[in-house]
Amino acid sequence: QVQLVDSGGGVVQPGRSLRLSCAASGFSFSGYNMHWVRQAPGKGLEGVAVISYDGKNKDYADSVKGRFSISRDNSKNTLYLQMNSLRPEDTAVYYCARDGPGIVDYYYYYMDVWGKGTTVTISS
Amino acid sequence: EIVLTQSPGTLSLSPGERATLSCRASQSLSSNYLAWYQQKPGQAPRLLIHGAFSRATGIPDRFSGSGSGTDFTLTINGLQPEDFAVYYCQQYESSRTFGQGTKVEIK
Numbered sequence: 001q002v003q004l005v006d007s008g009g010g011v012v013q014p015g016r017s018l019r020l021s022c023a024a025s026g027f028s029f030s031g032y033n034m035h036w037v038r039q040a041p042g043k044g045l046e047g048v049a050v051i052s053y054d055g056k057n058k059d060y061a062d063s064v065k066g067r068f069s070i071s072r073d074n075s076k077n078t079l080y081l082q083m084n085s086l087r088p089e090d091t092a093v094y095y096c097a098r099d100g101p102g103i104v105d106y107y108y109y110y111m112d113v114w115g116k117g118t119t120v121t122i123s124s
Numbered sequence: 125e126i127v128l129t130q131s132p133g134t135l136s137l138s139p140g141e142r143a144t145l146s147c148r149a150s151q152s153l154s155s156n157y158l159a160w161y162q163q164k165p166g167q168a169p170r171l172l173i174h175g176a177f178s179r180a181t182g183i184p185d186r187f188s189g190s191g192s193g194t195d196f197t198l199t200i201n202g203l204q205p206e207d208f209a210v211y212y213c214q215q216y217e218s219s220r221t222f223g224q225g226t227k228v229e230i231k
Contacts, residue, residue, distance in 0.1 A: 035220075037169075045161075045169065045212055045222040059219070095168055100159075109216045110159035112180060114168035 002026040002113050006096045009118035016086055022079040022096030022115055030054075030074040033099035035111055036081045038092035038120075048094070049081060050108045057106040064090075086122045093117040126151050126215050128223035136231040143200040145226045147213035152193045157217040160189055160198045163225075164209045172211075173198065203228070 008020040020036070036048040049060045049070035058070055069082040079096050097111035127150040137143055147158065156176035161169040171180040173189035176196055186201045200207055208230050213223040 044224045045163075045214075047220045047222070050220070100171070100174060108220060109157070110171060110174045110214060111161075111169070112171045112174075114170070116168055 002098075004096050004098065004113055004115035006094065006115035006118045009094065009120045011121045011123060012086055013124050014087055014122055017082070017084045018086060018120060020081040020083070020094055020096075020118055020120070022081075024077045024079065024098075027098070027113075029072075029077040031104060032102050033108055034070075034072060034079045035097045035099060035108070036070060036079075037095045037097055037111065037114075038090075039095070039117075040089075040092045043092075046092075050099070051079070052106050053104050059108070083120070086120075088122045091120060091122045093119050126153075126218050126221055128213050128215055128221055130211075130213060130223035130226045132226060133224075134227045134229060136229050137203055138231045139203050139205055141203050143198075143203055143207070143228050145198040145200075145211055145228070147191075147196045147198070147223050149194045149196070149215055149217075151218070153196075153215055153217040154193075155217055156192055157215060158189075158191070158196050159214045159216065160187075161212045161214065162207075162209045163212065169212065200228070205230075 006022045035050045051070045067085045071080045095117045096115045098113040100110045100112035131146045158176045160173040163169040177189040
């Protein structure tokens with residue numbers, strides 16, 4: 001059964017750091033590009049970061065560029081999002097998601113499998 | 125950046141009726157790289173449609189996507205109680221952006 005389990009959320013103060021994890025199972029993780037998508041309370045969806053199947057290509061939303069870093073460990077079937085210099089506007093549910101087609105290239109498509117999300121709250 | 129504008133913001137319909145949701149792109153999506161998602165309260169989004177009209181695995185055929193260029197439509201024929209939710213479009217022609225969502229509520 002294809003599954004993504006995201007974890008690592010919590011309440012942290014502005015300026016601090018947090019690392020999210022996403023454990024994948026039921027599919028060949030190393031063959032898929034992966035995304036992090038967030039949703040602020042009562043708002044819509046925002047793509048935060050994406051990483052290629054081999055970890056060599058990454059892309060970030062302007063709102064997090066220079067503060068967040070996406071990475072993956074294909075030996076552990078795990079995706080990460082390192083979030084530094086957190087701001088109140090980073091408060092959201094963060095979802096990891098699989099890139100749909102499973103094409104091993106550096107083009108990113110739609111998201112066909114999603115984790116349940118992990119909640120990040122930035123507050124003093 | 126390609127901006128997606130969804131309309132209407134809220135659609136009030138009764139079970140059994142047809143829902144027609146619109147997604148307009150600020151630039152042409154020449155490859156029809158447009159997806160639709162459904163999201164229910166407290167749940168993750170679920171992929172419905174990709175490539176403008178291809179249904180994802182397990183999606184009932186009452187959901188259909190159409191359109192090209194800058195104008196795309198998600199149609200739900202015969203609304204079921206479980207279809208009342210928020211729907212988002214997403215383009216992946218140039219980077220990736222989402223529309224702001226359309227809520228389909230029970231009238």
